[in-house]
Amino acid sequence: MKAEFVNPFFQALKDVFKLMLDLEITKSSLAAKKDLISENEVTVAIKLTGDISGSVLFSFPESTTLEIVKIMSGMEMHKLDSFVTSALGEVSNIISGNAVTYLSQANYHCDILPPQIVIRENNSTALDTEQTLTIPLHTSIGGIRLNFAIGENK
Numbered sequence: 001m002k003a004e005f006v007n008p009f010f011q012a013l014k015d016v017f018k019l020m021l022d023l024e025i026t027k028s029s030l031a032a033k034k035d036l037i038s039e040n041e042v043t044v045a046i047k048l049t050g051d052i053s054g055s056v057l058f059s060f061p062e063s064t065t066l067e068i069v070k071i072m073s074g075m076e077m078h079k080l081d082s083f084v085t086s087a088l089g090e091v092s093n094i095i096s097g098n099a100v101t102y103l104s105q106a107n108y109h110c111d112i113l114p115p116q117i118v119i120r121e122n123n124s125t126a127l128d129t130e131q132t133l134t135i136p137l138h139t140s141i142g143g144i145r146l147n148f149a150i151g152e153n154k
Helices: 003-021 062-073 080-104
Strands: 031-033 039-051 053-063 110-112 115-121 132-137 142-152
Touching: 003 053, 003 062, 003 080, 003 110, 003 132, 003 142, 039 062, 053 062, 053 080, 053 110, 062 080, 062 142, 080 115
Parallel strands: none
Antiparallel strands: 031 132, 039 053, 039 110, 039 115, 053 142, 132 142
16 A cells, blocks of 8 residues: 555644644554454444545544544533534545545545444454554543555556
8 A cells, every 4th residue: 555645634633633633643663464443442434435435434533533523512421412423424534535635635536424433341353444554643631543554546
């Protein structure tokens, strides 16, 4: 997978988290992974179409998810409900929209489809995809993982 496909998503995530949440993001080493959705985690899947296709998955532990929505709304959140997951889906959609803008500046023209939200409460599961590139990220309120199963259409 090309860095020029991954970097726009990381940059967009950094930008949005700084602007919307006043949070800094740092990343760890890249890894290949098959189990994409872990226990007690919210995953938002964004599908790409166009010059680049596939899926980008934003995976948030429950505690990180609740803190993000608390910062955004000013309300204390205690469980993963439709309000919380909708807010997280919207943040992921904004990040992806910004990433697609960065990709278009590099002459890759793509669109995103509406987010799909998956909550895994017990065990871990894999989506119907090949092995992905995973980037573990860190913030002061918890970790996040960016998972990439994307490629260039010829």
